[in-house]
Amino acid sequence: MEKTTPILYLVVPCYNEETVLPQTAPVFFDKLRALQADGRIHADSRVLFVNDGSRDNTWAVICALAQEDPIACGVALSRNRGHQNALLAGLMFARERADVTVSIDCDGQDDINAVDAMLTEYEDGCDVVYGVRADRKSDTAFKRGSAHAFYRLMTALGVESVYNHADYRLMSRRALDGLAQFDEVNLFLRGLVPLIGYRSSSVYYTRTARVAGKSHYPLHKMLSLAVNGITSLSTKPLKMITGLGLGVSFISLVMIVWTLVRHFSGLTINGWSSTMCVILFLGGVQLLCVGVLGEYIGKIYAEVKHRPRYIIRETTDEKKEG
Numbered sequence: 001m002e003k004t005t006p007i008l009y010l011v012v013p014c015y016n017e018e019t020v021l022p023q024t025a026p027v028f029f030d031k032l033r034a035l036q037a038d039g040r041i042h043a044d045s046r047v048l049f050v051n052d053g054s055r056d057n058t059w060a061v062i063c064a065l066a067q068e069d070p071i072a073c074g075v076a077l078s079r080n081r082g083h084q085n086a087l088l089a090g091l092m093f094a095r096e097r098a099d100v101t102v103s104i105d106c107d108g109q110d111d112i113n114a115v116d117a118m119l120t121e122y123e124d125g126c127d128v129v130y131g132v133r134a135d136r137k138s139d140t141a142f143k144r145g146s147a148h149a150f151y152r153l154m155t156a157l158g159v160e161s162v163y164n165h166a167d168y169r170l171m172s173r174r175a176l177d178g179l180a181q182f183d184e185v186n187l188f189l190r191g192l193v194p195l196i197g198y199r200s201s202s203v204y205y206t207r208t209a210r211v212a213g214k215s216h217y218p219l220h221k222m223l224s225l226a227v228n229g230i231t232s233l234s235t236k237p238l239k240m241i242t243g244l245g246l247g248v249s250f251i252s253l254v255m256i257v258w259t260l261v262r263h264f265s266g267l268t269i270n271g272w273s274s275t276m277c278v279i280l281f282l283g284g285v286q287l288l289c290v291g292v293l294g295e296y297i298g299k300i301y302a303e304v305k306h307r308p309r310y311i312i313r314e315t316t317d318e319k320k321e322g
């Protein structure tokens with residue numbers, strides 16, 4: 001069976017990026033045009049910008065881009081829902097229109113030229129192609145170190161994730177159909193995509209600095225993404241609590257024997273320090289464990305409600321029609 005040229009949608013989530021878009025959008029357009037000229041992608045291929053409830057003029061910029069150039073289109077979410085939800089909204093929108101999608105940040109940090117290699121892998125039959133950072137020279141030492149610790153922790157906790165891969169990836173329509181079947185509210189796409197299965201591979205690129213604006217992932221957001229990633233994909237922390245509980249119970253048992261021995265030998269007066277240590281230690285361990293349980297209960301709470309993960313307010317296509 002001969003393969004026809006695929007319709008590619010480049011999915012770009014944008015949050016407060018009015019200074020960035022005018023610089024990076026033309027680069028995306030040029031890339032798609034070049035691929036079209038080479039006959040690698042269909043003429044209907046487009047760049048899809050997802051406005052994640054930006055508070056600046058990002059949506060106006062996207063609308064202007066779509067007005068000027070039919071290769072651009074956009075969807076606006078009803079409010080800010082965060083990077084992962086915005087990306088999912090874009091992918092699900094593209095699923096009905098494209099044969100293959102590539103998701104990329106709009107800040108120019110991910111090298112758009114890696115799309116060529118991704119398409120080659122796709123043509124070779126891969127449904128998922130991960131963009132992997134060959135080096136992180138442009139990141140601060142702290143971001144590098146914390147990211148490294150994060151991937152190590154994820155692996156240790158049994159979450160399958162691709163080292164140094166963020167959300168720059170190619171997904172075929174088949175893979176997107178698979179993703180659509182995961183209807184969890186706590187989204188961590190990097191962890192979900194490997195669960196879809198199908199053949200996958202990686203291409204390597206150098207990550208550069210942002211062309212303008214600043215990162216939307218300060219430390220607290222990175223930490224919350226990490227906690228979300230772990231608690232949505234692994235129940236190992238719960239098992240670790242059980243292990244910890246067993247360990248502490250064993251120590252307590254030894255202490256009880258020791259206490260009884262001291263009691264019957266009549267040596268029970270000077271016990272303040274040891275009592276304090278035991279109380280403080282157990283108090284700390286218990287609070288920590290309750291906290292971990294709480295994280296999971298919070299996840300269940302959000303899942304049970306099953307609220308929509310995003311709501312689309314408008315699209316540039318319907319604007320043009322209407």
Ligand code: UDP
Nearest residue numbers: 013014015052082083086105106215216217
């Ligand atoms: N982003 C988004 N919603 C948010 C935060 C970020 O859609 O609430 C987008 C942002 O516009 C960018 C991408 O997600 O295209 C990655 O964000 P950023 O570059 O700030 O993160 P970093 O590269 O520093 O990890």
Ligand code: MG
Nearest residue numbers: 105107109210
């Ligand atoms: Mg970035």
